[in-house]
Amino acid sequence: MPHSPQSPPVRVGLVGAGPWARAMHARSLAAGPETTLAGVWARRPEAAAETAAPYGAPVAATFEELLDLSEAVAFAVPPAIQAELAVRAARAGKPMLLEKPLGPDLASARAVADAVSEHRVVTQLVLTKRYHPATRAFLRAAEDITVTGARSCYLHGAFLDGDLATAWRLEHGALLDLGPHLLDLLDAAIGPITTVRSTGDPRRWIELTCEHANGAVSQASLSGAVPLPRARTQVELYGANGPLLYDTAGLDHEECWPVLRREFAAAVRSGTSHAIDAHRGLRIQELLHQAVA
Structure with a gap:
């Protein structure tokens, strides 16, 4: 259900005031027209004020106050904080725009998904690339081929220094x-992943080998600690029809956010969760857990 131009914008409160919250969430939610930034709450009030100020949004003194100000909430905080607060937001009946991963571990992610199911709240997951037209075109093209094997990588050096070298990323590394x-x-393009094995150190370089229900095998190379001029994200599918390549090098990631915002507003207004929701997040968390089990 598309967001109707006649519908009032969804008032979304933002949880978090770090670099990602400032650069992406606050800016996108405030840009509208499908949403407005209803308020900001963070554990550091000064950071919340800095994030809210450019948009004239109020600063909530508590998480509960933010829930009162908002129709829905968006999270831009470390996984452990999101997992704790998302359960409380679900109990309050608030639709949620959730970051990946749902939590720092499988138990916390399952608690979020269970709360979402129990309280029947609308959710959507910020897997940013999934909202780009090129990603969707790649997944549609993948439906027409039988994949034998695949290679993929997501590599950058942002964990070496800079805004993204945050404590939780340095602790858990590229896997989470x-x-x-x-x-x-890989799961969407090839078919359900049944097993995942890992080698390496997620804080330096980790390699995943996935087996899919249809017999295909795929690999994923992950690192946030290799100096590159720009992030490199690629997926290569191989089968009888020849290779199919997905490469984000030429993509403008700014194109993702208006789609994400529009679809979240439509989900909230329709009362129906997005296809990429908390349960999809739990499925991914189960695979992450299996990779290190």
Whole structure:
């Protein structure tokens, strides 16, 4: 159900005030027209004020106050904080725009998904690349081929320094941060992943080998600690029809956010979760858990 121009914008409160919250979530939600930034709450009030100020949004003194200000909430916080607060937001009946991974581990992710199911709240997952037209074209093309094997990578050097070298990323490495993107794409493009094995160190370089229900085998190389001039994300599918390549090098990621925002508003107004929702997030978390089990 598309968002109707006659529908009032969805008032979305933002949880978090870090670099990602400032650069992407706050800016996108405030841009509208499908949403407005209803308020910002963070554990550091000064950071919340800095994030809210450019858009004239209020700063909530507590998480509960943010829930009162908002029709829906968006999370841009570390996984452990999201997992804790998302359960409380679900109990309050608030639709949620959730980051990946759902939580730092499988138990916390399952608690979020269970709360979502129990309270029947609308959810959508910020797997950013999934909202780009080129990604959707790649997945449609993949439906027409029988895949024998696949290679993929998501590589960058952002964990070496800069805004994205945050504590949770440095602790858990590329598997939790970058892994959801590739596991989601491989699972969607080839068919359900049944087993995942890993080698390496997620804080340096980790290699995943996936077996799919249809017999295909895929691999994923992940690192946030290799110096590159720009991030490299590629998926190569191989089968009888020849290779199919997905490469984000030429993509403008700014094209993802208006689609994401529009579809979240439509989900909230229709009362129906997006196809990429908390349960998809749990499925990905199960694969992450299996990779390190």
